[in-house]
Amino acid sequence: MIASATELPGVLVIEPRVHHDERGWFMESHSDEAFAAAAGSPVRFVQDNHSLSARGVVRGLHYQLPPSEQGKLIRVVHGQSFHAVVDIRRGSPSFGRAITITLDAVAKRQLWVPPGFAHGLMALEELTEVVYKVTAAWSRSAERGIRWDDPAIGIAWPNAARALLSPKDAAAPLLAAADLPLPS
Secondary structure, eight states, X not given: OEEEEOSSXXXXXXXXXXXXXXXXXXXXXXXXXXXXXHHTSOOOOXXXXXXXXXXXXXXXXXXXXXXXXXOEEEEEEESEEEEEEEEOOTTOTTTTXXXXXXXXXXXXXXXXXXXXXXXXEEEOSTTEEEEEEESSOOOTTTEEEOOTTOTTTOOOOTTGGGOBOOHHHHTOOOGGGSOOOOOO
């Protein structure tokens, strides 16, 4: 696999090696050893999540507070989705900044979002399926969100006028009012 750094420290784009032949293709979607080398330390995943979304569905921007903060290793297994990652680490030089990337089932790239970042996605195709490994189980009491279209963050969501949100995501606070982790 090839791991590429992004503008946000610790956030990586992972490109697995895909072996093609006349029968189709094969890839190793995850290796603890290779991922630890790319991330700079061992990462323990405790749960896999799988979502199916209609075109235009926005999920996020989500994160969890300590001690249940999550790292996420994300990949699209069907369709295509737009992903946004926001640095929510108070005191970080990149606090409040976002990066975006489009992931799809064809290219098979993955996105590593370490703890300390909020993540959101928008499905760009019908029946887009996203699978992600997480480093902590979901916790209702630790779950938090930031408004997906916060103008202070300035994410350029594709087809934003057609976004479909859950009531919870539509009511999420702006970054300035969000319940964020305390600086470590």
